[in-house]
Amino acid sequence: MASIHAFRNAPAPGEPSTGRRRAGKLAIRGLSKSFGGSVVYDDFNLELPLGSFISIFGPNGCGKSTLINMISGLAPMDAGDALYDGRTTRETKISYVFQNYREALFPWMRAIDNIEYPLKVMGTPKAERRRRVEAVVAEFDVKFDLAAYPYALSGGQQQTISILRALVTEPEVLFLDEPFSALDYEMTLLMRQQLQKIFMKRRITTLLVSHDLEEAIELAEKLVLLTRRPTRVAEIVDVDLPWPRDSLVTTSEAFIALKRRCLETFWREVKAAP
Amino acid sequence: MIWWAVYTGGLINRDLLPSPITTISKTVSQILSGALNEDFNSTLWRVACSIAIAVVAGVPIGIVLGAKASVYRSVEFLIDFFRSTPATAMFPLFLLLFGLGDAAKIAVAAFAAWLVIVFNVAYGVLNARRTRILAAQSMGASLPMIFFDVIFFETLPQIFVGLRNAVSIALVVIIVAEMFIGATDGLGHRIIDAQISYELPDMYGSILVAGAMGYGLNLLILLLESRLVHWSGR
Numbered sequence: 193m194a195s196i197h198a199f200r201n202a203p204a205p206g207e208p209s210t211g212r213r214r215a216g217k218l219a220i221r222g223l224s225k226s227f228g229g230s231v232v233y234d235d236f237n238l239e240l241p242l243g244s245f246i247s248i249f250g251p252n253g254c255g256k257s258t259l260i261n262m263i264s265g266l267a268p269m270d271a272g273d274a275l276y277d278g279r280t281t282r283e284t285k286i287s288y289v290f291q292n293y294r295e296a297l298f299p300w301m302r303a304i305d306n307i308e309y310p311l312k313v314m315g316t317p318k319a320e321r322r323r324r325v326e327a328v329v330a331e332f333d334v335k336f337d338l339a340a341y342p343y344a345l346s347g348g349q350q351q352t353i354s355i356l357r358a359l360v361t362e363p364e365v366l367f368l369d370e371p372f373s374a375l376d377y378e379m380t381l382l383m384r385q386q387l388q389k390i391f392m393k394r395r396i397t398t399l400l401v402s403h404d405l406e407e408a409i410e411l412a413e414k415l416v417l418l419t420r421r422p423t424r425v426a427e428i429v430d431v432d433l434p435w436p437r438d439s440l441v442t443t444s445e446a447f448i449a450l451k452r453r454c455l456e457t458f459w460r461e462v463k464a465a466p
Numbered sequence: 467m468i469w470w471a472v473y474t475g476g477l478i479n480r481d482l483l484p485s486p487i488t489t490i491s492k493t494v495s496q497i498l499s500g501a502l503n504e505d506f507n508s509t510l511w512r513v514a515c516s517i518a519i520a521v522v523a524g525v526p527i528g529i530v531l532g533a534k535a536s537v538y539r540s541v542e543f544l545i546d547f548f549r550s551t552p553a554t555a556m557f558p559l560f561l562l563l564f565g566l567g568d569a570a571k572i573a574v575a576a577f578a579a580w581l582v583i584v585f586n587v588a589y590g591v592l593n594a595r596r597t598r599i600l601a602a603q604s605m606g607a608s609l610p611m612i613f614f615d616v617i618f619f620e621t622l623p624q625i626f627v628g629l630r631n632a633v634s635i636a637l638v639v640i641i642v643a644e645m646f647i648g649a650t651d652g653l654g655h656r657i658i659d660a661q662i663s664y665e666l667p668d669m670y671g672s673i674l675v676a677g678a679m680g681y682g683l684n685l686l687i688l689l690l691e692s693r694l695v696h697w698s699g700r
């Protein structure tokens with residue numbers, strides 16, 4: 193297990209500690225990316241605090257997925273780098289939850305084996321794997337049959353499996369690309385609550401791409417608003433709302449004011465001449 | 467049914483087409499008496515050997531070829547060329563290489579089946595969904611892990627398509643080989659023997675049995691597939 197904890201960010205001696213939050217930053221510098229001549233990013237820079245929940249919102253096709261794919265190491269950058277507290281993506285323990293759970297889970301494995309698989313990849317011994325899967329399953333109070341194959345489960349249950357599979361390795365950074373957009377409304381609301389619980393408990397650096405502004409604000413501590421291509425940061429909005437973000441919070445004056453402000457920025461950027 | 471209609475209607479000379487009842491009753495009695503067993507078993511054995519060789523040598527090579535589109539493109543022509551060449555045209559070559567015995571027959575059939583399997587597996591790998599591979603990559607899986615734990619399963623349905631085609635081709639090649647290259651047993655040998663000695667019910671019966679073997683093998687593979695690839699189409 194040394195490999196998992198080795199990268200844990202204990203503050204270096206002499207460095208001020210900020211309680212249980214990580215002091216470090218995610219620094220994206222000089223990022224460029226084009227697809228066959230069409231520029232998505234050109235010298236893009238962004239700095240975000242680690243240990244917080246970050247939502248990313250922007251116009252269709254502006255490159256939200258491309259951004260988190262690049263900084264999570266799933267896709268190459270043309271230029272630039274992303275450093276987590278000075279460490280590269282490879283040196284950071286990362287988990288990724290895909291939008292399309294149907295195509296991201298392994299249908300030839302039972303749900304429980306799907307959750308266990310990343311530990312197998314890491315070379316964790318069998319007994320320890322079982323123990324950690326049981327721990328994460330107990331932590332999130334899973335009520336459905338984990339011996340089932342993914343295709344026999346509902347969409348929400350499948351995405352729960354994806355999230356547990358991402359959490360079982362105790363990642364430092366969790367990426368989610370529109371994780372709930374294929375679910376019905378009720379399930380989406382439940383999953384948002386679930387994600388809040390996870391964040392409040394573990395304070396994992398979480399980067400969520402969402403096409404739903406309400407969702408982006410509800411879950412965020414920092415909301416990154418992106419422009420149209422070539423994509424820049426339009427605004428980074430601090431979301432200083434209390435946790436948990438229950439319906440009282442999401443219908444409060446403060447929430448609605450934030451939403452109005454984000455929408456104004458969004459419309460200004462969408463309507464701006466390219 | 468058609469056979470029956472044609473026979474009773476006398477559309478074809480009865481010397482060429484025996485009554486289906488005679489044929490079937492004779493065939494059944496031969497099956498029961500075990501007279502067919504030896505030929506049936508030796509054909510089945512040859513087909514099984516060639517398929518085993520084709521799978522063991524074909525699946526890994528297909529996966530490796532399919533892994534990189536550029537590698538596949540570079541050998542695509544060769545595979546397509548040999549796939550289009552009738553395997554039976556290569557009997558003389560294999561006879562030179564392997565002699566007159568079983569080895570030559572099995573080798574030709576294995577070669578033809580191997581091509582089909584390589585092609586199908588490579589095609590399956592080339593068209594494997596990216597998301598699961600990405601998911602495994604994001605967990606830090608090594609290349610061998612991605613191949614054995616993800617791409618292999620992802621390709622399994624296509625492997626079965628290849629397998630079914632390979633079995634039908636192997637059966638054809640083996641039967642033809644048994645007819646024309648010095649066989650002393652096998653259904654092909656039995657068919658040609660019956661034809662030469664004008665034992666027509668015996669000939670038709672053997673053809674039926676060969677067909678049943680092909681159908682049975684196909685069914686067996688389908689059954690295996692539905693057990694093994696339980697997730698397909700869901």
Ligand SMILES: Nc1ncnc2c1ncn2[C@@H]1O[C@H](COP(=O)(O)OP(=O)(O)OP(=O)(O)O)[C@@H](O)[C@H]1O
Binds near residue numbers: 228232255
């Ligand atoms: N592999 C690729 N090849 C070519 N173009 C691509 C590729 N991936 C993305 N693009 C293009 O880059 C742009 C950004 O794509 P991306 O998927 O990152 O956008 P997005 O903000 O996530 O969009 P959406 O809101 O649809 O999820 C799009 O215009 C897309 O067409």
Ligand SMILES: [Mg+2]
Binds near residue numbers: 256257
């Ligand atoms: Mg996207």
